[in-house]
Amino acid sequence: MAAAGAEFQTDTDTEVVAQLLAKYRRDGMGCQEAMHAMLKRGKGTFGLAILFQDDPSTIIAARNGPPLVIGHGDGEMFLGSDAIALAPFTNDITYLIDGDWAVIGKTGVQIFDSEGNVVTRPRQISMAAAHLVDKGNHRHFMEKEIYEQPEVISHALSHYINFIDNQVLPVSDDIDFARCQAWRSPLAARLTWPG
Incomplete structure (x- = not known):
């Protein structure tokens, strides 16, 4: 990446994701195409939630290792690390499996496997009760x-x-x-x- 002109500001591997996505976008790829290309090069474990500046109403999420859950609401969608985190907002959830990535809009989601094929993952009702989850006086x-x-x-x-x-x-x-x-x-x- 550095050889391609990327200037890194940190020593974190997460910045490599951002730099690679930025390069693919400069090369003319769309958001989804850039995400898929980046994921094909990625190794290791990760849970990602990506927002692109030119499409702020869409989250592109990816999972390899850590859990990632999509929450379905009434005219809104959510993304979290587990069903408990989403419990105050919705109990209608979809778990991504390793290698999945998803394009989440305001009212729906499209899920892809590691090869870029559209897949369907089951929606289920979470047993995590919202009354058991409490942030107290904290913002999050x-x-x-x-x-x-x-x-x-x-x-x-x-x-x-x-x-x-x-x-x-x-x-x-x-x-x-x-x-x-x-x-x-x-x-x-x-x-x-x-x-």
Whole structure:
């Protein structure tokens, strides 16, 4: 890509997707044609949702590995990582399978397989109840997950640290935590080994 004149701003592999799509568009390909050409070159796992500047009412999504779910609404469509994320909006969903990519408009979707053939994936009613999903006071689920990180980390650490006695709990004789850099942190300096 760099040899073709692309100027990368980051070290992320996601930017390669954007740069490759931009190149195909400059070469005269339409949105769907560029997406299919890019996907044929892609390797690894990904879940993509692409918006093109000249067609902002269409999302082109692709899946290889991580789940991707299309939600069908009344005059609107949704895209999410799972049925629970879509539960507040719709329970009418379609799961993409590995290699699928989809063109999602305001009122419908067309799904393609990795070869570019139009395919049909079953629509189903999700059992994820909207009342079980709550963003709290957060604008979206990602923001909620960010603010929940201290609590999640605390729960994970509680399996290995006795916070009341400030001691690290024995995990295994095969692991020498004294040799791990993480255990030389300020937190580790306050903890004592049992025995």
